[in-house]
Amino acid sequence: DAGVTQSPTHLIKTRGQQVTLRCSPKSGHDTVSWYQQALGQGPQFIFQYYEEEERQRGNFPDRFSGHQFPNYSSELNVNALLLGDSALYLCASSLKGTGNTEAFFGQGTRLTVV
């Protein structure tokens, strides 16, 4: 079992550009959540996808958008990048309807905006 995989691992973008990050959930999981972890901070919830729909959204602007595919994998898109978007972006997968079970995290994508 490969667990949660994210790509790319590192990315450098210029302010104003757009970026797409990808996540494949752990085998058997159907729900993907995205988190942003700024340097020295705890992860902050961006949004969650289940059944190819956004189920809940954290306090992030519309520049952040996502998608979930029929195979449960997911993408996070960020438009009009700002310097403040530089962070580690973490994907977590889980299985819906199982109550308070653990979320498995990927290694993250380190995004640097210059």
Added chain:
Amino acid sequence: GDSVTQMEGPVTLSEEAFLTINCTYTATGYPSLFWYVQYPGEGLQLLLKATKADDKGSNKGFEATYRKETTSFHLEKGSVQVSDSAVYFCALSDQGDTDKLIFGTGTRLQVFP
């Protein structure tokens, strides 16, 4: 809204010392509580969890007890090792439909030989 507060780090200990990292939470319902660990350059790994009051989560020598009366979930280990050096995050699981995680700011633990 729900929130988690952790003691600030870094926490610096010698090998075999006793570890406590304090965590308190604010929640309107009855959340599940978690400790995650992040090693340098890596993502988060679940260390332990507790889903209801008075539950004790344990793993790899680490323990934490869900204390509803003090809204706390302090992490303890009797004898730390150099390999325990990492950042530790306390988190609660939102009781809404998404079970999203709300994290504290993290506590860096440094263990020296």
